[in-house]
Amino acid sequence: xxxxxxxxxxxxxxxxxxxxxxxxxxxxxxxxxxxxxxxxxxxxxxxxxxxxxxxxxxxxxxxxxxxxxxxxxxxxxxxxxxxxxxxxxxxxxxxxxxxxxxxxxxxxxxxxxxxxxxxxxxxxxxxxxxxxxxxxxxxxxxxxxxxxxxxxxxxxxxxxxxxxxxxxxxxxxxxxxxxxxxxxxxxxxxxxxxxxxxxxxxxxxxxxxxxxxxxxxxxxxxxxxxxxxxxxxxxxxxxxxxxxxxxxxxxxxxxxxxxxxxxxxxxxxxxxxxxxxxxxxxxxxxxxxxxxxxxxxxxxxxxxxxxxxxxxxxxxxxxxxxxxxxxxxx
Amino acid sequence: xxxxxxxxxxxxxxxxxxxxxxxxxxxxxxxxxxxxxxxxxxxxxxxxxxxxxxxxxxxxxxxxxxxxxxxxxxxxxxxxxxxxxxxxxxxxxxxxxxxxxxxxxxxxxxxxxxxxxxxxxxxxxxxxxxxxxxxxxxxxxxxxxxxxxxxxxxxxxxxxxxxxxxxxxxxxxxxxxxxxxxxxxxxxxxxxxxxxxxxxxxxxxxxxxxxxxxxxxxxxxxxxxxxxxxxxxxxxxxxxxxxxxxxxxxxxxxxxxxxxxxxxxxx
Numbered sequence: 001x002x003x004x005x006x007x008x009x010x011x012x013x014x015x016x017x018x019x020x021x022x023x024x025x026x027x028x029x030x031x032x033x034x035x036x037x038x039x040x041x042x043x044x045x046x047x048x049x050x051x052x053x054x055x056x057x058x059x060x061x062x063x064x065x066x067x068x069x070x071x072x073x074x075x076x077x078x079x080x081x082x083x084x085x086x087x088x089x090x091x092x093x094x095x096x097x098x099x100x101x102x103x104x105x106x107x108x109x110x111x112x113x114x115x116x117x118x119x120x121x122x123x124x125x126x127x128x129x130x131x132x133x134x135x136x137x138x139x140x141x142x143x144x145x146x147x148x149x150x151x152x153x154x155x156x157x158x159x160x161x162x163x164x165x166x167x168x169x170x171x172x173x174x175x176x177x178x179x180x181x182x183x184x185x186x187x188x189x190x191x192x193x194x195x196x197x198x199x200x201x202x203x204x205x206x207x208x209x210x211x212x213x214x215x216x217x218x219x220x221x222x223x224x225x226x227x228x229x230x231x232x233x234x235x236x237x238x239x240x241x242x243x244x245x246x247x248x249x250x251x252x253x254x255x256x257x258x259x260x261x262x263x264x265x266x267x268x269x270x271x272x273x274x275x276x277x278x279x280x281x282x283x284x285x286x287x288x289x290x291x292x293x294x295x296x297x298x299x300x301x302x303x304x305x306x307x308x309x310x311x312x313x314x315x316x317x318x319x320x321x322x323x324x325x326x327x328x329x330x
Numbered sequence: 331x332x333x334x335x336x337x338x339x340x341x342x343x344x345x346x347x348x349x350x351x352x353x354x355x356x357x358x359x360x361x362x363x364x365x366x367x368x369x370x371x372x373x374x375x376x377x378x379x380x381x382x383x384x385x386x387x388x389x390x391x392x393x394x395x396x397x398x399x400x401x402x403x404x405x406x407x408x409x410x411x412x413x414x415x416x417x418x419x420x421x422x423x424x425x426x427x428x429x430x431x432x433x434x435x436x437x438x439x440x441x442x443x444x445x446x447x448x449x450x451x452x453x454x455x456x457x458x459x460x461x462x463x464x465x466x467x468x469x470x471x472x473x474x475x476x477x478x479x480x481x482x483x484x485x486x487x488x489x490x491x492x493x494x495x496x497x498x499x500x501x502x503x504x505x506x507x508x509x510x511x512x513x514x515x516x517x518x519x520x521x522x523x524x525x526x527x528x529x530x531x532x533x534x535x536x537x538x539x540x541x542x543x544x545x546x547x548x549x550x551x552x553x554x555x556x557x558x559x560x561x562x563x564x565x566x567x568x569x570x571x572x573x574x575x576x577x578x579x580x581x582x583x584x585x586x587x588x589x590x591x592x593x594x595x596x597x
Contacts, residue, residue, distance in 0.1 A: 013594070058595050065439060067593040091441035098595070101432030103342070117334035118440040159436070 001079055003167050003198035004041035004064060008073035010034055011059050011222075033059040034222045036073065041200055041215075046193055048213035049202040050302060056222040057202035058098055061171055064200075065095060078167060091120065094165035098172040098202075100156040104145035108135065108155055111144055115159045123162035130158060132184050149176040157185060161192070168192065170201035174208055186212050210234075210298040218305055225305045230298065237296035237304075238271040241279075246287030255282045332442050332450045339454040343420065347458050350415050351465030357412070358403055358469020359476070365399035366477035396482040397561035400470045404495060404557050409466060410531065416458040417499035418523050421506035424451040425588070426519040432596045444589040448511065452581065455503045456496075463495040484561045491560045497573035498555045502527060504580035511588035514596075527551075551576065 013031040034056040041047045051057050062068045064077050066086025075082040077089045102111055116123040130140070133154040139147075147155065153176040161168055174182045189199055189212050203209050209216055210230060218226040226233065238259070245266050252258045252270060256278040261270040272279055272293065283291075372393045375381060391401030403409055425448075428434035437447065467488055474480045505526060509519040530550040537547035547553040554569040 013592075062593070062595065067435070067438065069590070069592060087441050087443045090439060093439075095439035097432070097435045097439070099432065100436065101596075102436065103338075103433055105342070114334065114338050115436065115440065118332065118338075118437070118442060120334075120441060 001043060002040050002076075003043045003045075004039070004047075004075070004077050004200060006040075006060075006063075006073065006075040007038050009037040009060070009063060009070055009075050010072040011056075011063060011068055012071045032222050034063070034219075037219070037222075037224050038073075039217050039224065039227055041198060043198050044193065044196050045214040046189055046199040046212055047201070048209035048216040049200065049219070050204065050206070050209055050216055051202075051219040052204055055219045057219065058171055059222070060219070061095075061169055061200075061202060064169065065090060065093070092166045094160040094163065094168045096156045096160040096168075096170040096173055098175065100152065102144045102152065102155065105143060107143055108140035108147070108151075109137075111155065112140070112159055112162060116162060119163050121163035125164045126158060126162040129161055129188065132188055133157060133181060134184070150178060150181065153177055154181065157188070161188070164195075165197070167198045167200065170199065172203060172205075173201055174203075174205060182208065206297070206299045206302055216298070218302060220305055226301075233301050234296040234298065235274070237300050238273045239296050240294040241268075241270050241272050242290075242292045243268040243283065243286075243288055244290040246289045248286070250283045250286040252279075252282055255279055258282075331453055332446050335437070335442065335447065335450045336454060339424075339451065340457075343416075343454070343458060346415065347461050350412050350462050354409060354412050354462055354465035355469035355472070357406075357409055358400075358466040359473040360469075361399040361403035362396055362470060362473030362477050362479060365393050365396055366479060369393055369395075369399070391558060395558075396474060396479050397484070397558045400483075400491075400561060401556075401558040403470065404466060404555060405534075405552060407531075410552075413459065413462050413466075413495075413499050414502070414527065416455060416462055417503040418506045418520070418527060420458060421451070421455050421503045422510045422519040422523055423516060424455065424507065425510040426513050427510070427516040429514055429593065429596060430516050434593070435596065438593070445585055448507070448584055448588050452504070452507055452584075455507065456500055459499040459503055460492075460496045463492055463499065466495065467492055484563055487560050487563060487565070490565055491557055494555055494557065494560055494565070494569060494573075497570060497577065498551060501551055501573045501576040501580070504577045504584070508580045508584045508587065511584050512591070514594075 011034040013033055037056075037060065049057050049060065059068065063070055064075055064082055066082055066089065069083060078092050080089050082089065106114065112123065112126060116126075130136075135151070135154055135158065139151065144152065144155070153174075157170075157173060160170065174185055177185060186208070192199060201213075213230055215227070215229045216233065217224055245268055249263050249268050252261050252268075257272055257274045257276070258279055259271045259273070261268065276293075391403075391405060392398030393402065425434065428437065438444065471480070471483065471485075471488070474483045502523070506519070506523040509522045513519045513522075531552055532550075533543075533546045534550035534552035536543045537545070537550070537553070551573065554572045556566060556569055559565060
């Protein structure tokens with residue numbers, strides 16, 4: 001069974017088309033947050049939902065949790081309808097909102113207790129999570145208003161996962177965490193995966209998605225532009241190659257998968273796509289001082305979907321003026 | 331109604347409830363003392379014609395009787411302001427304020443329906459208002475005891491007086507919660523509710539001071555707060571019916587509006 005399934009999920013904000021402006025005209029004030037999104041998140045996988053700020057990531061999450069009502073289409077979470085069974089869904093889901101806010105007057109411990117009580121499930125993972133994220137008892141005895149941004153984020157992670165949910169929906173989960181805590185968080189995700197839990201998380205930090213996710217969906221202006229597993233996505237990316245030559249350069253013209261060859265200053269650079277064997281065979285008889293083949297990066301895959309937009313005119317039919325690549329971190 | 335949310339709300343507000351109830355009790359104590367000390371003097375002043383007789387009927391009260399002085403205590407801006415701490419302050423912040431801060435998102439990510447969230451907050455608000463109004467009545471009884479005038483007080487009417495006072499602020503609170511559930515920002519909900527309360531209060535006071543404006547009083551919620559007639563043993567069932575009706579309409583409207591509206595990310 002799928003943990004999350006959407007079919008043609010669409011969310012638009014703003015006024016209905018007026019009689020003055022023809023349908024689809026930008027001046028009708030319609031904001032297209034999500035358009036015809038169809039995805040399927042499998043049970044037990046870590047699924048990355050990628051897009052820059054304003055691409056529709058948070059809208060998607062809010063639709064799944066029943067905070068928003070879809071304009072069209074349908075979403076189900078753990079086999080339950082997101083509109084009619086949102087309470088039952090939230091009983092089985094852990095949610096970390098982006099830029100989470102808390103009742104600042106409570107201590108960290110009291111906050112976690114109260115949220116656990118409202119969840120109606122015992123916080124069986126809390127101790128392990130606190131240990132992993134280095135939130136000590138003395139820290140938890142302080143009021144939340146004294147917490148730093150990173151400590152609040154840690155508390156957010158704990159409240160989302162402390163009751164061991166079947167599905168965790170995490171919006172920008174490592175925002176504000178230092179590199180050490182990011183690693184601790186990745187370890188937590190791995191533990192959850194091994195326990196058979198499903199993780200759906202939105203991010204604009206490409207390196208973490210590449211590191212922890214099994215599959216990734218990329219959204220652009222509310223539309224799905226890619227849905228693949230990470231290795232497949234990377235296999236189609238071109239790797240950058242640099243060779244420091246010790247003699248005559250190899251003949252690479254016409255070699256399968258090789259492009260953009262440049263030779264000069266005793267160096268050869270090119271781009272390499274797909275199977276590496278023909279390339280390695282072509283350079284086998286050349287004297288080489290050094291060879292660097294950069295691994296394919298999700299960043300490049302991502303930018304491939306986005307960079308043309310920078311040059312495109314604004315999409316008619318939407319007033320969503322979000323910069324298509326704003327806020328992306330590699 | 332969600333017990334965990336109710337416990338959270340009570341813990342967050344109990345100190346404020348205690349302070350407001352004590353303040354209203356102190357205020358309630360003063361009015362019988364003022365009546366006891368200056369009632370006959372005021373009566374002489376008004377009898378001499380030095381002041382227009384309408385001034386003696388501010389908000390349906392007076393200072394020539396214990397019930398009249400208690401009525402003034404209920405309608406006086408100080409008492410109204412203290413009661414509005416919960417009827418407007420708590421209720422508008424309960425949804426719109428939480429939403430603006432981003433904490434409503436954390437709350438609604440729990441398996442609690444919006445109707446249950448609303449019901450819990452409404453019951454909490456009603457309880458806080460009820461305690462505050464009770465503070466006024468307890469203060470009035472203390473004041474009457476201190477001046478030895480308990481015999482003038484219709485003690486058997488006090489539960490009805492509490493109900494009348496609580497119903498007024500429940501009606502205002504229900505309107506405030508409707509605004510709170512309808513807007514994304516606290517300032518919008520608070521502004522609209524305060525505008526309704528201020529206009530309503532103004533109409534009632536104006537009607538009590540200016541005979542030509544008396545016809546405006548039925549449009550004010552405060553018109554249906556009538557401690558003097560209740561303490562005199564002649565309560566108007568219509569007052570309770572109107573306040574109850576406003577409360578029910580606002581509650582039903584909120585139960586329709588809140589679950590259906592979109593809650594976009596807090597900005």
